[in-house]
Amino acid sequence: MQDDKPNPIPMLQFDQKDVTISAVKTKYDGFFKLNEYHLQHKLFSSKVSGEFTREVFERGDAVVVMLYDPIKDNVLLLEQFRTGALRMGDTPWMLEFVAGMFDEDESPIDVAVRETKEEANIVLDPSDIKPIMQYLSSPGGTSECIYLYWAPFDSTLVSPGSIFGLDDENEDILLHIASRVEALALLAEGKITNAATVIGLQWLAMNYQTL
Structure with a gap:
């Protein structure tokens, strides 16, 4: 019997070597940075794109920690004001997990321990901090990578x-x-509606029985 299934199209066949960056120009450099990239890249047609520009918001990476009590089946939620949520028209106060940016020479685990103490007055043992995933928060406009963890409390x-x-x-x-x-x-x-909290809770819904 003939197999009529088409040959699968390979996924993620390109990498860094398929991108050429001719220039990176800094348009703003304050608390955050805005860079303008001049680049071209390989196309799915095997041709190469023309050179184009994209602005990228370089805000640095962040760490998020979901604190979960597997005995009581509870999570810790932080409520705080976020300026970026003003445009949503509901409330700019958001429910989130512990989160923070990197200081100089910090590892992701260092950030997780520091921010949990600062934001919730909870001292974490680094060995208790377990990775969930790393993801890009909005790669169409920012280079930020989120390191998402969970820890028991x-x-x-x-x-x-x-x-x-x-x-x-x-x-x-x-x-x-x-x-x-x-x-x-x-x-x-x-x-x-905070992305890291949404992702963390969805992960918890799928994995809580094994924690």
Whole structure:
């Protein structure tokens, strides 16, 4: 019997060597940086594109930590104001996991430990911090890579309603304890719209029984 299935088209057949960057021009360099790339790349037709430009928001990478209590089946959610959410028309206060940017010479685990202490007053053992994934937050416009982790914590030792954060970073962070079921209901209701928190909770929904 003849197999009529077409030959599969290979995925991700190109890599860095298939891109030529002729120039990178810095358009803005402040707290963040905006670079303009002049480049061309190989096309799926095997031809090469003409040279074009793209602006890339170079904001650095970030670490996100989902704190999960596997005994009580609870997660820690942080509520804080985000300027970038003002345009959504609902509320610019968001429910998120612990997160932060890299300081100089820090590893992702270093960031996870530091930010968890700063934002939730919880001390993590580095060996308890487990990777979920790395992903690009919006590669069409920014180079930011997110390092997403989970770590166990004792939710009975956390006081919901506690407020943390660094004054010199204008942080005002309110702690909430939610059951996994409650957190997933908030997600389903559209109350959680931060990408890392969405991804983390979806991962938890698939993996909580093995944690």
